Amino acid sequence: MKATATLGFAALGDPTRRAIFERVARRPSTVGKLAAQFDVSRPAVSQHLRVLKDAGLVADTAVGTSRIYRLEPRGVEAMRHYLDRFWDSALAAFAQAAEAEQAAADRADATASAKQEDKKS
Amino acid sequence: MKATATLGFAALGDPTRRAIFERVARRPSTVGKLAAQFDVSRPAVSQHLRVLKDAGLVADTAVGTSRIYRLEPRGVEAMRHYLDRFWDSALAAFAQAAEAEQAAADRADATASAKQEDKKS
DNA sequence: TTTGTTGGTAAGTAATAAATTACCAATGCG
DNA sequence: CGCATTGGTAATTTATTACTTACCAACAAA
Numbered sequence: 222m223k224a225t226a227t228l229g230f231a232a233l234g235d236p237t238r239r240a241i242f243e244r245v246a247r248r249p250s251t252v253g254k255l256a257a258q259f260d261v262s263r264p265a266v267s268q269h270l271r272v273l274k275d276a277g278l279v280a281d282t283a284v285g286t287s288r289i290y291r292l293e294p295r296g297v298e299a300m301r302h303y304l305d306r307f308w309d310s311a312l313a314a315f316a317q318a319a320e321a322e323q324a325a326a327d328r329a330d331a332t333a334s335a336k337q338e339d340k341k342s
Numbered sequence: 343m344k345a346t347a348t349l350g351f352a353a354l355g356d357p358t359r360r361a362i363f364e365r366v367a368r369r370p371s372t373v374g375k376l377a378a379q380f381d382v383s384r385p386a387v388s389q390h391l392r393v394l395k396d397a398g399l400v401a402d403t404a405v406g407t408s409r410i411y412r413l414e415p416r417g418v419e420a421m422r423h424y425l426d427r428f429w430d431s432a433l434a435a436f437a438q439a440a441e442a443e444q445a446a447a448d449r450a451d452a453t454a455s456a457k458q459e460d461k462k463s
Numbered sequence: 464t465t466t467g468t469t470g471g472t473a474a475g476t477a478a479t480a481a482a483t484t485a486c487c488a489a490t491g492c493g
Numbered sequence: 494c495g496c497a498t499t500g501g502t503a504a505t506t507t508a509t510t511a512c513t514t515a516c517c518a519a520c521a522a523a
Binding site: 389 | 512
Binding site for chain 1: 347348351352353354355356357360367413415418419421422425426427428429430
């Protein structure tokens with residue numbers, strides 16, 4: 222369990238895996254039960270769970286021959302913490318101001334003329 | 343810009359793209375300048391930026407022939423909000439309790455015997 | 464208009480990742 | 494022990510995606 226930020230994002234980037242994660246988060250479950258509801262094979266579920274586990278997003282406990290997977294909140298918290306850095310809109314405003322300053326420095330004359338937003342797509 | 347959660351996670355799941363995102367977040371920049379620092383081609387940077395834009399994580403403004411990309415905090419906030427749901431450790435505890443209850447329901451006798459954590463990997 | 468600069472798009476390739484089937488290990492029960 | 498249940502691993506195939514080169518569009522300056 223390295224639990225780097227990239228691992229976490231990559232783990233939740235796949236739709237099927239994210240669905241499995243949400244299901245496990247809602248209520249701990251086993252590989253077999255999960256495979257029954259997600260129309261992917263059991264090995265596929267097992268592999269998805271391993272990716273989630275490596276990302277620190279789920280944890281598992283062996284119970285007899287079965288194995289119960291559950292949410293691991295700490296991995297989620299790590300991702301949340303990573304995003305905090307960018308969420309603060311004040312920081313964004315600061316960065317934008319810094320850019321304006323640099324743009325002015327790059328070209329001696331800051332021709333702030335043809336400036337147009339691009340919102341589509 | 344659909345900005346679904348999956349798009350955002352997938353966007354930050356790639357290491358190169360995440361590096362570009364962090365660079366843009368720190369200070370708005372253009373495609374050319376970014377391509378100069380990331381030893382990938384200019385089209386690659388352009389494509390990465392499009393993915394980030396579709397995920398609602400960056401926005402761009404045309405300035406003359408150039409185009410300045412900057413952080414879009416709202417996309418980040420959306421991802422943060424998604425994670426909030428799982429971060430709350432109290433929720434996890436609740437889910438775990440619910441599972442214990444269901445496990446007991448599944449098998450009439452709740453043989454809570456061979457129960458072992460798996461931490462490695 | 465011509466020329467240079469900046470970037471997005473197209474098309475193709477190479478690498479990665481998600482899925483499958485088949486097999487094996489471990490546990491529990493008769 | 495023999496047998497069933499559960500799930501992880503191996504090996505392969507398929508699909509996706511990241512990247513490249515080549516080309517084209519928009520704008521600025523001469």
